Amino acid sequence: MATTVAAAPTHATHAHTGLWSWITTxxxxxxxxxxxxxxxxxFFVGGFEALLIRLQLSHAGATVVSAQMYNxxxxxxxxxxxxxxxxxxxxAFFNYIIPLQIGARDVAxxxxxxxxxxxxxxxxxxxxxxxxMNVAPDGGWYGYATLTGKAYSPTHSIDFWAVGLQILGVASxxxxxxxxxxxxxxxxxxxxxxRLPVFTWMxxxxxxxxxxxxxxxxxxxxxxxxxxxSPVPTNFFNVAKGGDPLLWQHLFWVFGHPEVYxxxxxxxxxxxxxxxxxxxxxxxxxxxxxxxxxxxxxMGWGVWSHHMFTVGLGPLGDTFFxxxxxxxxxxxxxxxxxxxxxxxxxxxxxxxxxWFAIGFISMFIIGGLSGIMHSSPPADTQQNDTYFVxxxxxxxxxxxxxxxxxxxxxxWFPKVTGRYMNETLGQWHFWLTMISMNLTFFPxxxxxxxxxxxxVYTYQKGMGFELYNQMSTAGALLLAVSLLIFLHNLIRSIRxxxxxxxxxxxxxxxxxxxxxxxxxxxxxxxxxxxxxLDPLWHQEGPKGHKIDVGGTxxxxxxxxxxxxxxxxxxxxxxxxxxxxxxxLTLGVPGGLLFVYSTYxxxxxxxx
Amino acid sequence: xxxxxxxxxxxxxxxxxxxxxxxxxxxxRKILFWTFIGSECMLFGSLIATYLIYxxxxxxxxxxxxxxxxxxxxxxxFVLLMSSLTMVLALAGIQRGDIGxxxxxxxxxxxxxxMFVGFQIYEFNHFVHEGLTLSTNxxxxxxxxxxxxxxxxxxxxxxxxxxxxxxxxxGRIKAGNDLDVExxxxxxxxxxxxxxxxxxxxxxxx
Numbered sequence: 001m002a003t004t005v006a007a008a009p010t011h012a013t014h015a016h017t018g019l020w021s022w023i024t025t026x027x028x029x030x031x032x033x034x035x036x037x038x039x040x041x042x043f044f045v046g047g048f049e050a051l052l053i054r055l056q057l058s059h060a061g062a063t064v065v066s067a068q069m070y071n072x073x074x075x076x077x078x079x080x081x082x083x084x085x086x087x088x089x090x091x092a093f094f095n096y097i098i099p100l101q102i103g104a105r106d107v108a109x110x111x112x113x114x115x116x117x118x119x120x121x122x123x124x125x126x127x128x129x130x131x132x133m134n135v136a137p138d139g140g141w142y143g144y145a146t147l148t149g150k151a152y153s154p155t156h157s158i159d160f161w162a163v164g165l166q167i168l169g170v171a172s173x174x175x176x177x178x179x180x181x182x183x184x185x186x187x188x189x190x191x192x193x194x195r196l197p198v199f200t201w202m203x204x205x206x207x208x209x210x211x212x213x214x215x216x217x218x219x220x221x222x223x224x225x226x227x228x229x230s231p232v233p234t235n236f237f238n239v240a241k242g243g244d245p246l247l248w249q250h251l252f253w254v255f256g257h258p259e260v261y262x263x264x265x266x267x268x269x270x271x272x273x274x275x276x277x278x279x280x281x282x283x284x285x286x287x288x289x290x291x292x293x294x295x296x297x298x299m300g301w302g303v304w305s306h307h308m309f310t311v312g313l314g315p316l317g318d319t320f321f322x323x324x325x326x327x328x329x330x331x332x333x334x335x336x337x338x339x340x341x342x343x344x345x346x347x348x349x350x351x352x353x354x355w356f357a358i359g360f361i362s363m364f365i366i367g368g369l370s371g372i373m374h375s376s377p378p379a380d381t382q383q384n385d386t387y388f389v390x391x392x393x394x395x396x397x398x399x400x401x402x403x404x405x406x407x408x409x410x411x412w413f414p415k416v417t418g419r420y421m422n423e424t425l426g427q428w429h430f431w432l433t434m435i436s437m438n439l440t441f442f443p444x445x446x447x448x449x450x451x452x453x454x455x456v457y458t459y460q461k462g463m464g465f466e467l468y469n470q471m472s473t474a475g476a477l478l479l480a481v482s483l484l485i486f487l488h489n490l491i492r493s494i495r496x497x498x499x500x501x502x503x504x505x506x507x508x509x510x511x512x513x514x515x516x517x518x519x520x521x522x523x524x525x526x527x528x529x530x531x532x533l534d535p536l537w538h539q540e541g542p543k544g545h546k547i548d549v550g551g552t553x554x555x556x557x558x559x560x561x562x563x564x565x566x567x568x569x570x571x572x573x574x575x576x577x578x579x580x581x582x583x584l585t586l587g588v589p590g591g592l593l594f595v596y597s598t599y600x601x602x603x604x605x606x607x
Numbered sequence: 608x609x610x611x612x613x614x615x616x617x618x619x620x621x622x623x624x625x626x627x628x629x630x631x632x633x634x635x636r637k638i639l640f641w642t643f644i645g646s647e648c649m650l651f652g653s654l655i656a657t658y659l660i661y662x663x664x665x666x667x668x669x670x671x672x673x674x675x676x677x678x679x680x681x682x683x684x685f686v687l688l689m690s691s692l693t694m695v696l697a698l699a700g701i702q703r704g705d706i707g708x709x710x711x712x713x714x715x716x717x718x719x720x721x722m723f724v725g726f727q728i729y730e731f732n733h734f735v736h737e738g739l740t741l742s743t744n745x746x747x748x749x750x751x752x753x754x755x756x757x758x759x760x761x762x763x764x765x766x767x768x769x770x771x772x773x774x775x776x777x778g779r780i781k782a783g784n785d786l787d788v789e790x791x792x793x794x795x796x797x798x799x800x801x802x803x804x805x806x807x808x809x810x811x812x813x
Contacts, residue, residue, distance in 0.1 A: 108635040173646060181639040187630040211646040219653035226752055232741045234748035236657070242664045242745050251653060527628070599770075603779065 024562035026110035027521060031117050032095035033416070038121055039088035045128070046080035047483065049073045054440075054476040057469045060461040067457040071138035072131070072157070074455055078141035079161065082263065083168050084124045086397065089405050090266035091116075091172075094179055094203050096416060100511035100519060101197045103188025103528045108181040110560040111601060112174055118570030119171035126574055127164030130157065137161030140455060142256065143224070145237035145248035150228055159228060159581045162221045167577050169214045169221075176210035179203055188510065190530040194290070197509045198283060201290050202269030205297040206262050212301075213258035220251035229580055246311060253304035261300040263397060264364075265293060267404025268335060271357040274411050275339050277507045278354035279346030282534050285338040292331035292338075299328050309377040310384045318377045325375035332368055336361060352426030353505075356407030359434055363399025367392055370445070385455075388448025394441040403433070406486070413490075414504030418517040419497030425489040432482035439475030443468035508534035513547050522557045524549040565601035572597055640790050644797050651801050654753045655808060661745040669739045671746055671813050676730070683726035684806050687761075690719035691799045694792045704782035710775050713788075716795065717768035720761050727758045750809065757805060760798045767791050 025031060053073050056064040065073065095113065099106055107113050130136045135157045139148045148158045183204045187196070196204075223236035227243075235241035237248055276283045283289060305313055305321040313321075339361055348354065370392040374380045383389055406429075413421045447468040452459060459465050503512040510528060513536055514520070531545040532538040539546050572593030579587020629635060662671075693715040700708030731751065734740075739747045771791055774780040780787055 109639065177639050177642045177646070180642050181635050185629045185631055185633065185635045185638055189628070191630075211642055212649050215646050215650035216653045219650060219657065222756075223657065223752070226741065226748070230741060234741045234752065235745055236748055242661070242666065243748075244660070244664075247657065247660060251657075254653075 021562070023567055024564045026106070026114050026560045026562055026566075028095045028099050028106050028110065028113060029416075029518065029521075031113050032092045034117050035088050035092035035095055035120070038117075038124070039085050039092060042080055042084035042124055043086075043089070044483075044487075046077050046085050047480065049077040049080065051476055051480060053077060054473040056458065058473040059470070060459055060463075060466060062458055068138065069136075070457045071455075072136035075137045075140055075161070076128075076131075079127070079137065079165075080124075081397070082141065082259070083165065084120075084127075086263050086401050086405070087172065088120055090206070090263070090401075091120075091175055093199075093266060093270065093405070093408055093412070094175070094207075097412060097511055098179060098182060098200055098203055099186070100415075100514065100523055101200050101509050102183060102186060102191060103510045103524060103530065104182065104186035105522050105524065105527075105557065106560065107178050108186055109178050111563050111566045112178050114563070115566035115570055115601075116171045116175040116178070118567045119167060119174070119573065122570055122574035123164055123167035123171060126167060126578060127160055130160035130164075135160060137164075142252050143248075144252075145224070145243075145245040146239060148224060148228075148248075149237055150233070156581055158224070162225050162228070163577050163580055166218065166221050166225075167574055169218055170573065172210050173214050176207035176214075179207045180211070183207075188528050188530050191510075194287065195530055195533045195535075196290075197269075198272035198286070198289055198293070199266075199269035202265040202272070202293050205293050206265045209258045209262050209265075209297055209300065213255045213262065216251055217255035220248060220255070223251075224248070225580065246308075249308050249311065250304070253307045254301075256307065257304040258297075258300045260396075261296055263401050264404075265296065267360065267401045267408075268293065270404045270408035270411070271339065271360050273507070273509065274353050274357040274407055275342045276534070277411075277505050278349045278351065278357075279343045280349070280506075281342065281346045282508070282537070283338070284341035284344070285334075286533060288334055289338050292334045295331045296328060299324065299331070303328065306375060306380070309380045322375050322377055326372065329368070329372055329375075336365060336368075351410075351505075352421065352423060352430060353407045353411035355427070355430045356403050356410060359430065360400060360403040360407060363395055363403060363434075363437070367395030367399055370395065383448060385453055386448035387444040387452045387454055390454050391441050391444035391448060394437075394444070398437055398441070406433075409490070411505065412511075413493065413497075414500035415502075415511055415514075415517050415519070417494055417497065418500060419493055420500045420504065421493040421497055422489050425485055425492075429482055429486045429489065432478060432485065436475045436478035436482055440472050440479055441475070443471040443475075447472075503536065508537040510535060510547070512536055513549055515549060522559055525557075526551050561605065563601065563604060565597045565604065569594055569597035569601055634786055636786060636790060637793075640793055644793065647797065647801075651753075651756070651804070654756055655804065658749040658753050658809065661749050665744040665746050667744050669734075669737055669743070669746070671750075671809070674734060674737055674739055675810055675813065676733075677810055679726070680730070680806065680810050683723050683730075684802060686719050686726070687723045687799055687802050690716045690723070691796050693719060694795045698785070698788050698792050701780075701782065701788045702785050706775055706780075706782060709780075709788065710772060713768050713772045713775070717765050717772065720765040720768065720795075724758055724761055724765065727754065727761075731755075753809075754805065757798070757801055760801070764791075764795050764798055767794065 022030065022034065025034075052065055053070070056062050056070055056073075058064075095107070098104075127137070133156070135155045137143075137160055138157050139153055139161065143158065143161060146152065148162075183196070183200055223234070226234040227236050227238060235243045237243045237245055239245065272283055272289060302324045303321055305317060306325045309318055309321075343358075370388070374383060374389070374392065410421055410426060413419070447465050448454075450464050450468075452463070452465050452468075459469075500517060502514060502517045504517070505512075510530070511519075513528060514523060515525065526549055528535070528547045528549050529545075530547075535545070535547050538544055572590050572595075575586055575590025576594050577590070579585075579590055631638070693712045697709050697712035697716060700706070700710075700712055734747075739750075741747055741751050768791065771780055771788060
């Protein structure tokens with residue numbers, strides 16, 4: 001309990017080294033680092049799966065992997081990249097940056113934050129254990145009924161997928177509740193909503209999308225699990241008893257389309273921080289960018305059936321969803337023009353984070369344009385389930401989300417470690433990434449328009465697919481090389497990078513105002529008072545307001561105690577959920593541990 | 608999420624959690640809980656949507672009008688609605704610093720909740736005897752899963768209420784801990800409101 005000490009600059013500290021300190025940590029910065037490396041690990045797992053897919057498709061009639069393994073590879077590649085790599089990588093940024101950007105000492109619920117991380121870790125491990133048991137999920141990442149029914153998927157493969165996603169959903173939901181509360185309630189004095197950095201805004205919008213979208217897939221998965229796992233099976237997707245496979249598609253995409261924005265909005269937020277910093281001028285049209293982000297968040301709920309144009313919704317449904325989808329091009333275009341407007345006339349510093357931000361804009365435009373092509377039902381009918389869609393999703397998720405997040409890694413690395421990443425290696429990484437990703441994904445447009453179906457094990461000679469697939473495979477191998485350069489740069493720079501000042505890039509937002517990099521455990525000795533947008537750029541002159549984080553607030557700094565109960569609760573919950581597949585011998589002990597840990601957590605003193 | 612214990616080390620002035628600066632002046636716990644309720648609305652919304660989509664599609668019975676007992680369920684709905692009243696009284700009790708009243712009404716709310724769950728167990732049993740199971744038809748699947756989810760929520764609420772009740776004896780819940788009771792109340796009222804929706808859509812509007 002000895003965590004409250006009044007007199008600055010002394011402050012209470014907790015054990016800072018050793019495995020135990022990481023297991024019990026509730027510090028948002030350390031949880032962010034855990035999230036980051038776990039997500040990075042899963043990213044390489046998903047990347048390895050992608051390489052196997054590309055090798056299998058490198059020539060006609062290949063047998064690099066079995067057909068069954070191929071099904072598992074494309075299912076787990078997508079599931080891993082979306083739920084175990086990109087989303088948690090975004091959450092790593094939420095964790096590290098949001099409390100700093102809003103001038104807070106931590107998130108609103110530090111232990112809930114730790115719980116989110118542990119659930120994510122255990123859920124990811126749980127889903128991948130299926131590979132060891134030779135029942136890796138194989139029903140595609142959107143798991144359409146009736147393929148996922150007992151009749152066509154008799155093994156536990158789909159069970160691992162459904163239960164795994166349920167576990168991961170808990171992590172996402174708990175995190176999103178936490179960040180909404182943090183952003184609404186822990187902003188520094190004077191930091192009104194229209195002074196929030198755009199990254200914070202996009203985190204808020206993303207978190208609202210998560211809390212409203214994830215319950216929908218929860219219900220879809222509950223129905224699937226009742227169909228598959230209940231001793232008295234239900235009929236939700238059982239066609240013989242009148243169940244409708246379209247119900248799954250609707251529920252999945254009511255979740256799935258907001259999920260697309262859950263993936264892209266954080267990256268849009270990241271580059272909205274980077275572009276002003278390296279252009280040396282404020283974000284062009286701040287309010288337009290914020291409102292466009294909110295508008296995209298709202299519209300994301302009205303477009304889900306554009307994933308279902310080929311099921312035959314009828315002209316009225318098709319027209320509505322086509323128009324709503326086209327409408328989203330407007331706020332997205334507004335953002336792109338505002339980003340370009342931010343660079344226009346600025347004194348641009350072309351360093352690695354800026355290169356990746358520019359790469360994001362250009363690649364995302366390509367993905368956005370093919371997206372608009374899909375919004376037209378006749379065109380979509382031609383492209384549906386072909387490699388054209390694979391090209392589209394990779395331009396928005398890799399060219400968009402991943403490039404944006406990589407830009408963020410280079411940008412905030414000096415804040416997290418106190419050192420810059422190596423610029424030369426960064427340039428190599430960037431240019432190799434641009435060449436290889438276009439070599440990988442651009443030919444997919446052509447193979448797709450030629451009619452090459454996605455999720456099919458192999459193809460025959462003479463269909464005209466060979467050249468494009470060889471290009472894609474070569475590109476994927478080159479992409480792997482670029483990512484190894486990145487990994488080398490990352491690990492090397494942690495110890496050997498050039499030492500960076502606390503405001504490493506002359507940024508405008510509060511995370512650059514901490515006394516040190518990495519910031520002290522309590523972030524700010526004194527909570528800053530904010531009077532403008534971009535506060536660090538408005539400290540001079542007659543109207544300037546100096547951001548002061550030294551000295552003292554006049555009362556003590558409260559830091560939350562470390563706790564291991566969130567970890568035990570997460571572990572118990574995962575084991576309990578595993579019991580849905582493997583029976584009460586796992587379910588009962590898991591459930592007891594979960595309930596016990598939750599009570600201990602609720603009753604221990606928080607600070 | 609618990610209150611800080613006042614006896615911190617040394618002679619340092621201790622800042623009570625409630626006096627922590629928040630941007631809105633509201634407790635973070637309350638804001639978190641409202642976001643949770645928003646999320647729960649989507650959960651029950653999706654379950655109810657599934658029920659409504661599948662309504663009337665069954666070729667084999669039992670169908671809803673053959674089996675649903677509106678008078679009986681009206682009684683259980685009334686019991687649950689009354690538990691919202693006792694919940695309000697429990698909150699009023701702790702706000703006035705009257706722990707005895709708080710205990711009384713927390714226990715009353717929990718018992719009414721248990722009665723509701725009892726009605727549901729009886730109803731489920733009765734339906735199974737009438738030949739309606741999860742497997743029988745779409746109505747069986749959607750009805751049991753939807754109302755079962757609601758019943759599970761009531762059960763969690765009952766456990767929460769009894770937990771608060773016992774914590775009044777350990778001193779953990781005492782005068783001034785209004786928020787602990789208020790948040791439990793938010794949950795309880797929400798579960799109640801969901802039942803009004805389910806009762807109306809499934810039982811009354813067949």
